Amino acid sequence: RADGSIVYDRYSASAGDPRLRDAPEGEIDPYLKTISFWNGDRPLLALHCYATHPMSYYGRGGVSADFVGLARRRRAADEPKVKQIYVSGCSGDVTAGKYNDGTPLMRQVLADRIHRAMQKAWEATDRSPLRQVDFRSATLDLPFHEGAAFARETMQQTLQDAAARPTDRILAAMGLSSLDRIERGEKIDLPCIDLGPARIVVFPGEAFVGYQLMAQRLLPETFVMSIGYGECWPGYIPTQVAFDERFNHDWRWVGPGCENLIRAALQTVLPRE
Numbered sequence: 001r002a003d004g005s006i007v008y009d010r011y012s013a014s015a016g017d018p019r020l021r022d023a024p025e026g027e028i029d030p031y032l033k034t035i036s037f038w039n040g041d042r043p044l045l046a047l048h049c050y051a052t053h054p055m056s057y058y059g060r061g062g063v064s065a066d067f068v069g070l071a072r073r074r075r076a077a078d079e080p081k082v083k084q085i086y087v088s089g090c091s092g093d094v095t096a097g098k099y100n101d102g103t104p105l106m107r108q109v110l111a112d113r114i115h116r117a118m119q120k121a122w123e124a125t126d127r128s129p130l131r132q133v134d135f136r137s138a139t140l141d142l143p144f145h146e147g148a149a150f151a152r153e154t155m156q157q158t159l160q161d162a163a164a165r166p167t168d169r170i171l172a173a174m175g176l177s178s179l180d181r182i183e184r185g186e187k188i189d190l191p192c193i194d195l196g197p198a199r200i201v202v203f204p205g206e207a208f209v210g211y212q213l214m215a216q217r218l219l220p221e222t223f224v225m226s227i228g229y230g231e232c233w234p235g236y237i238p239t240q241v242a243f244d245e246r247f248n249h250d251w252r253w254v255g256p257g258c259e260n261l262i263r264a265a266l267q268t269v270l271p272r273e
Helices: 016-021 065-079 105-121 152-160 168-185 211-218 242-246 258-269
Strands: 033-039 042-050 085-086 134-141 190-193 197-204 223-227
Touching: 033 223, 042 065, 042 105, 042 223, 042 242, 065 085, 065 105, 085 211, 134 258, 152 168, 152 223, 211 223, 242 258
Parallel strands: 042 085, 197 223
Antiparallel strands: 033 042, 134 190, 190 197
């Protein structure tokens, strides 16, 4: 804001508001990444990943793969003998909102941009023999939300209140479920598939894009693909900077301290050679 305060209110269809449209992009990963698998000279599968919420116009009752699904379908038509898969990166805090006004026409514009990125990634393919496939995994024990509104008794009261909004009761139930899992000692897996020149890491929840950038920085000479939306009980997983800026949301069930824990887990599954 003009007064210097930090806000987190540019959602997936915010470009109709000039203030939100003209604000800086903020922290993003500008690269769509593709890992492909081949049998000799014959391509079999292409796995595409980009960090953004896959939402253009929404909230109208329709269910679709939105603009990323349209782009994936076009790639399937381009290369009908190659299986095309799209997954979302760590995009808890990344949307298309700076460039999307929420109109149906913009869905196609966004699809065109993702499709072009898929094409360029495909054209830039650097093929290497697959000499190893290793698997590593670390565990995370993330803290629960620090706020009084997320105390067990408060959430139970909301859940049992027949007059409360259904949304609030659903969120209370999800919060209680998350707290139950922590108290049972159920940890979160952070798995990594090591393909030699490329690594695939699966992050929990709606991890912020800073974690994806962190993973790449740990192995700057290696191709690291970060996939988000793994174990989803944490909801949003802010970086420490975002916690310091007082990011809060009823879709966040974790508390401060996540970044150091995730960094340590990444160092385990992405060791330097």
